[in-house]
Amino acid sequence: MLRFVVREAARTGLSLLGAALLAAAISALAAPHAGDGTWSFLVAWGRTLDAFVHLDFGRSSISGGAALDELGAHLPLTLGLVAEGFAVALIVGIPVGFLFGAGPARRAAAPLIQIVSAAPIFCAGLALAYVAANLLHWPVPLDNGITSGLVLLPRTVRAFEIALLPVLTVGLAGAAAAQLALRRGGAAGTAQPWRTQLHRMGLPVWEIETVYGVPRILGGLLSGLGEVMLALLSAAAVAEWVFNYAGAADLFVKSVALHDWAIVAPILLSFAGLTLVADFIGRCAARPLADPGVRQ
């Protein structure tokens, strides 16, 4: 197990280094004369890398503020959205994944799940907004300018109603990814010979499922944690855009539009870091579940 963790940690570290190189290359585009030729770009890249090592991510060409300050102002909202969306993803995705991840329900549910998950996340976000505004009569912040203060821990009913829509949008995208990972784990275990052999040894089906089946299905979810994080981050970008919240994903999209590369780079690096770390944690946590020998 230790060897596995060390190997995975090394892999994640190398990937983070690669992501930092990519981010530095993008940030170097903001340097003067970086577009003069290959050599000028390489020089700018080297200087940006050196600055990155000293945690200097440059300054926004639009606001003039330090990129790290801009990131610090916008990232908490996105992280909060992702964290609450992850909670929704687990609450919705795990029961759905377990319900449709085993037995005859899996086959019957497959086409239904394909239909439900075919809607792109921005369509789902707008559908939620429509239902909230017209059926529940909730306030929907679609066209009242940019909001920077999404209250992620609401204390009033109104604040809860406002916060719920973006969180639900992100959470549903995460739930789709989570149930996919769970069903993958369930499907992988279905054809395994140990299931029949344990049954022949006299173990009842429910015991085989709970003691041996469930850990493997949960292992499927954990090993797909990186994918769930990707879905949450993509959905956060869409939710921030649809509901006008000034999070880091929204800042990324606007900064690309304005070619403000010094801002784009640290956001890209932090998103890649989140996915890679989630993937690392998930793989390490899934290992003992997939191989009971390691657990002992």
Next chain:
Amino acid sequence: MTRASVSLRPSTRSLHAILRVVGWIGLGLIAVAVSLSDFLASAPADATGIGPLLAAPSAALRFGSDMLGRDMLSETLHGLSATVRAALPATLVTLVAGALFGFVAARLPRPLAEALRGIGGILASLPALLLAVLFIGLTARGWAGVAAGLSAAPFAFVRAFERAREQERATHSEYARATGISAATLLRRDLVYEFSDSILSSAARALAAVSIVLSTVSFLGFGAVPPHRDLGLMIAASKLYFLHAWWTAAFPALALTVLILFARLAAGLDEGERA
């Protein structure tokens, strides 16, 4: 039948086969609608003042009209056509840069193959949507199709790479190497076997992925350029009105969902597989 579905029970296999046929029939119908969109639509693309502003669906305007009086049925057909026409080259880019290149990269000399796998892994750790936005920002909106294809490619690359590695370790590869068959010949044979078996499935899977990315980047304002509106841009334009005129967003969203659904069904995704 995909190789992964060989282990499935016969009833599940037949359900998969039926769903794949449904998917391909659906995609065929969409292809017909796209080819004949100028003929099927009662109004040309972006023709304003066809009906009253924001008129609800009726016998005269079956999908209603939008805020400029455009016929939503005609606009949805033109939008679907624009989305599919942009998605086809993007699908090709994903197939070549992802599936094909991933398979070949796995058979390159070990250090080079591992380096390429690492780069693919880093790009796959970024959301495809943000990667597409970045590619478009680095080039131009006219390159949205290529950008969508490239953003969906890293995931396809990693999957094809792992598949090729799996085949490299398979018994037939060991026998082939033992009998003196060269690495290039083995790669060519594996490529032919792999792609003749799964090219349609991979193409449908890539079509579903790039359709989502393309429509979302258009929704965010990075894709189609007005007046050539695709479904994502149509839905974005309806954002301010759809709360009291649902048809301005619902029909383009439905058309997009149907396109993605048929592409996914045609791909014959196995249990828990993502597009």
